[in-house]
Amino acid sequence: MSETQATRVVVIGGGYAGVMAANRLTRRSDLTVTLVNPRPDFVHRIRLHQQVAGTGGAVVAFREVLAEGVRLVVDTVERIDAGARSVALGAGEDLSYDYLVYAVGSGSADPRVPGAAEFAYPITTLEEAERLRPALEGVGATARVVVVGSGPTGIETAAELAEAGRPVSLVCGGELNPYLHPSGRRSVARRLARLGVEVVDGPGSRAVEVTGDAVRLADGRELSSALTVWTVGFGVPDLAVRSGLTTDALGRLLTDETLTSVDDDRILAAGDSAAPSGLPLRMSCQAAMPLGAQAADTVLSRIAGEQPETVNQPFAAQCISLGRRDGIFQFANRADTAVRWKVDGALGAKLKETVCAGVVGHLAGEAAKPGGYRLHRMGGGGQRRERLAAQDAPRALDRTA
Template structure:
């Protein structure tokens, strides 16, 4: 390809920033990052923003290489045949390669009253909207957090540590990823903070009103403020643009993260569904995926065969207020093990992880190509899952999509 190659990255989160920084390794590549905000959102701190303990943003100058062009805008449509984008502002932008890293957000709760009366907490704007609502609520008013995953646990603990009376409604298991030992440690910490945990199928939310949350077993929990952290959704940009997606709307790719529809489109982060087997939503997955997506583009530009996904996990980190936390360790195939670190040591390690994430992005900005966790061996479990999928035939793949 003669002249400069224009690569556009849609999405300035963990995956998008990693990909954009890495793509600058070649002098003949121009990199444009499109993001609706002028600052990087440190999403793992949104629960802190909601209660006023952090602003959850980092200036792009700290994590984005100077040579990357930042366009503060959204994308309305991808013209795949024409290799162009229609921006939310009405402008257009062409590309030679596209990195689709639009991230994820809140899902439509589909529970009566939730859209009207509950406050989601998956984006900067949602956290900023929630913060004054919590500030305005009386200190003794009950707050209900819906969702027993990491975001729900962290939000409930953060609020309780501030002296709030908190109900945590799981609708299933508390911390479903956690090993039973880790789950018990989290439950003990929440109990010490005064959080009332409602777990199990009877605790599924059936209705949200302005002043209460109703559960499947008929219980009604008073709730001056209801925070909704359950569910997971992705933007429908790929689907609207005619690209193949899974049922949730994640872009379907092969194991090099290349779209099944066009080799000039690669995906990374929460909105990618490689081989119909997407990875767990986390910055732990997003940054290696961003690096892999960039390497796929760079390999094609060099006339080389791109490498395939080789993702490994170490576990899950959950803050339990500012004073305690838990680091749940896992096997490389992302299955929790009995070992964890909790208490004050867990809080310190969790904080180090949050700081480390930003430092890794900044390091890649300074020295593109220095990040290497996406090349750590350990993808055997994924290979077995892919073989099982192929052995099950096209019907299984169609159900997954």
Template sequence: MNASTVRPRKIDVVVVGGGYAGVMAANRLTKRDDVAVTLINPRPRFVERVRLHQLVGGSDDAVVDYSDVLADGIRLLVDSVTRIDAAERGVTLETGETVGYDYLIYAVGSGSADPGVPGAAEFAHPTASLEEAQRLRSVLDDAPITAPVTVVGGGPLGIETAAELAELGRPVTLVCGDRLGPYLHPRGRRSVAKGLSNLGVTVLDGPGAKVTTVTRDALQLSGGRELPSTVTIWTAGFGVPDLASRSGLSTDAVGRLLTDETLTSVDDERIVATGDAAAPSNLPLRMSCQAALPLGSHAADTVLSRIAGERPADFGKGIAAMCVSLGRGDGVFQLAHRDDTAMRLHLRGRLGAKLKEAASASPVKQLADEARKPGSHTWPVNDASRRQRVQAEHGRLLAKPSRLA
């Protein structure tokens, strides 16, 4: 064969994780014809995590086909990665197969955290993954409609799950610990509390409202109160897979991969992290679908810049809202400053519900748009203060050894 007719080898990029950030990154990488993209994910369908509470309540199945959100030409490999070998540039799969890469995007996402409460692992039902939500749905289907249900955790997932079930007519208690909706502005928090009250949800927060023990049919609270609970649902806290730490890569205290501001691993410039499992400059964004999309597109841009021999740009996007559904007809859309701190302004009621539904539908549309036209995704919110926070964090880390000396 004439040497001039030999096709050059494509650049192999492996994306580990097929959630919002991973799919966005994979789609964007197809901007270059000389890049071969492999997406490795343990499930054959895309999970809409923002709809898992609807799955629990029976109003949505929370999945879409990858053909609807993934660009043509991307290889979807349904498997789990058990180890990353940075020195050899390869990943080992659960099936024993090894897949090599030139660049790797680490997008493993997040899941339920270890509750750390006696009895919770045995008797409480987590909801952060598709399989957990499906199991919970089955448990609820088997429980009488009058059986007491307790949801532990006052964040968005806890609020939304409690509201979905109460709207079905179930008696629901939401145990929040210190505070209902910690992220929300006090005005937004009052609107959420009113919406939950209208649905009949009993909200417990403040002193004495932390769960200390879970049994098969009850919970013990820190204030000494015992709550009967036929079905206990645990939504408090998120954790990340330990793949990075098991692979010898540097992580933060939670287990997120440590990166610089370009989202490049502090250990290896061929590894780029994105989504919930990324900790740029040890200042990770709030775990959310909102953050996943701009992080995903930026991770791809970092890899594409390195392929082109250019210096990747620093990440500077922000999040400017949180939306919470309160059943199918009510909701709160909490606006925020560009550094992701809640402001006084929020929208509620049916308008809040419509905005929440639009926000839930938007990510799949954005992924599909990027699949059709890679490189088109933009994010309108910039966080001008992030650079100052990064500089302050670097200063703190530099000062730490001298304080310990």
């Protein structure tokens, strides 16, 4: 089949979801697959805290994770024209498509706290991490760093910096990582204490103002800070909104349970920027790669004239590194609620490292053998179906009223 007859698929975003989708689409030789990404390399986001601390790298060459049959275009996408089935690139070129996979990922949310945008350093993208590292070097190794936000990124960053000998305060804004089971939370708190991290939690610990040398809390306390790292909240690019596509309140592309846009059956979404049925999954590589695989499978099913499968995504755990020698693997049920069972200490660190290496391994494996990835077909999404049923019940009543 000639290239002019081939079905053209464009994937926007070269993160965990986009690379998985692009690789999987190469199962068919009659497709042309183009991946548009603003960087020439793959960013292993779950290692960004190591990039900042200088204990590891977060940049992986695309040749290590991307199938040879995928065309890589290093550029940004300014707008999607669904009617014309084309995307406008930042460099001025238009790319036409027959199917589009929207996998633009997530980034830092607008902090909306006075002074945070001016004085704090976010850490959700490679560019932010590269800006933060020289800033850390500039304030000196003995200057206190305040990390705001006690989710996995905040905890990992605080631990990594403290292990290197820096004085660190971790501002929780309430409870230390609310996702964790209480026993897991106690384990993390003990490790942070051993590292010398000052954990600022409880009522009144929400940051309300950031200055060049301090973080002020809701209860009136002021923490001295030579440098402030901001890890509170995630946002998504506004490309879908700018393109006139239907999104949820955060800006994630609204889809059905096959990850197909509610506006256009030629547009699919995957990863952090997808909101299937308005019930998005937890932002994580644990969800992004399966969603990328499913978005690709939906495209392949439509081309083959088959009925696509629906989201049935289970979760297994949340893993957090606590420096290079400690960590926690917090198990969860398939509804993504933490349970008492955990692995911590040195073994927890090894499990986290296994996960980090395994993510790249999954992507590389799918590049080498498209269709080999199977984790999105594990099943166990029963609670999601219950939530969907509960969501649809009032709509059914409205229709019959």
